Amino acid sequence: MESGRSRHTAVWTGRHLIVWGGQTQRSPSAEPFAPPHGLVLDPGNRPWEALPKAPIRARTGTVGIWTGTDMLVWGGAGIPYPYPEYVDGARYRP
Numbered sequence: 001m002e003s004g005r006s007r008h009t010a011v012w013t014g015r016h017l018i019v020w021g022g023q024t025q026r027s028p029s030a031e032p033f034a035p036p037h038g039l040v041l042d043p044g045n046r047p048w049e050a051l052p053k054a055p056i057r058a059r060t061g062t063v064g065i066w067t068g069t070d071m072l073v074w075g076g077a078g079i080p081y082p083y084p085e086y087v088d089g090a091r092y093r094p
Helices: none
Strands: 009-012 017-020 038-042 046-050 063-066 071-074 089-092
Touching: 009 063, 017 071
Parallel strands: none
Antiparallel strands: 009 017, 017 038, 038 046, 063 071, 071 089
16 A cells, blocks of 8 residues: 555455555655545455556545445545535446
8 A cells, every 4th residue: 555544445355455545644744635446456466556546536534335246335524624525426346
């Protein structure tokens, strides 16, 4: 992973770990930001790979589930303050 994340959504597909959203900081003095993409890890074969940019705004605190074929994310809040709240979502199919 290019940097640590907090307040992200993660799902296990049975083969891959998918992480989307959350917040990170480029340095201790930098403002936190929400990356506009997710990451996927295949623990047996390769390092973290970036997912395509999502069709929704970057955010933290989303709700996420694995349906068996898709990762669904919904809701969450933006960064920085005043933390807009979102009522939309997206789907990722590996």
